[in-house]
Amino acid sequence: MSKYDVFELVTHLRKCPDIFLKPSSSLENEGLNSVALISDTYRLVCNDFFKIEFKIPSNFDLAYIEDNHWRAIHISIWLLSHPNFKNSALIEDKLYDFWFEELSEASLYVKFKEWISDEERAEEMVRLLLHCCEITPEGENQDEAADKLSSLSSADRQKVLKQSYEAHERIMKIKKEMAEKKAREAANTYGRE
Template sequence: MSKYDVFELVTHLRKCPEAYLQSSDFFSTEGVNSIALVQDTYRLVTNDFLRNDFNISSNLGTIDDNHWRAIHISTWLLSNPDFINNPVIEDKLYSFWFIELHKASAYVKCNEWINDDERAEEMVRLLLYCCEIIPFGENQDEAADKLSSLSSVERHKVLKQSYEAHERIMKIKREMEEQKAREAANTYGRE
């Protein structure tokens, strides 16, 4: 098994148990206690099981359910042996969970992280990027290009720009048609 092989990590991610897809619930047994799951993942990654102070977002109430479920799924990904006992990435997990994954989960439903090959690869590559890890068999430029081509945030940005450009074109066409109609009316009025 190659360390940080994208295909192997995607395969691991796609085997995520159903329990990780449950809603976040901090007070009862109906869902997943997301904070406990994140803290346990920190402990697994750092190999420090007695520690209790971890970098977790202070705005927990603003995190929606879809984002929490994406975090749950990513903790399963981080249970892969490549990430266990790797304290170097600890400081980078906050950025992955609470910044980058937050942006991406705005455009990706939680089940797609597991069921869609491209979204699964996007999560793997996003984690590797945030942890400053270059995937096995790739160089930094190749890894960045592949992440960019899969990025839900980038895809949404391109679609939005395309839509805005189309709207500008349609506005110019309407203005030209209105101008043409006014000129025709003026010509008709002079005759």
């Protein structure tokens, strides 16, 4: 088993059990206890099963996390159960940013089931986690890893689509204004004759 092989991690992620797809218990009575899952994952990663203090948002902030984002966190916890992440205390402090910042933004554009069902979204989650944890995937250098993540990024793709849409709207507005100006000029010419 190689260390941080993207294909191997994607394969592991796509085998995520259905139990991780349940909503958070903060949103539904029969859901998963997300805070307990996060705490256990911190313990697994830092290999300190007696630790009780973890970097987790306040209860007030946790209440505002959307269902799709919670389920993405659950799926990422399955990814972090891969043996490569066990006893990796160096990444412990980076998980907060991954879960509550980067994954939060990506979850605005990706439905939770796509993290498992779509090969590119699964690779995006793997690469996003590795990037946040400052881990370079096996067989790649930092620039290659950054380029591959950028090409898969749902947030970046949405920004490009938005910019493209806005540019198209500006072009259509200019064409409309030019057509109106041409019609006015034609009407003025007709009125003088």
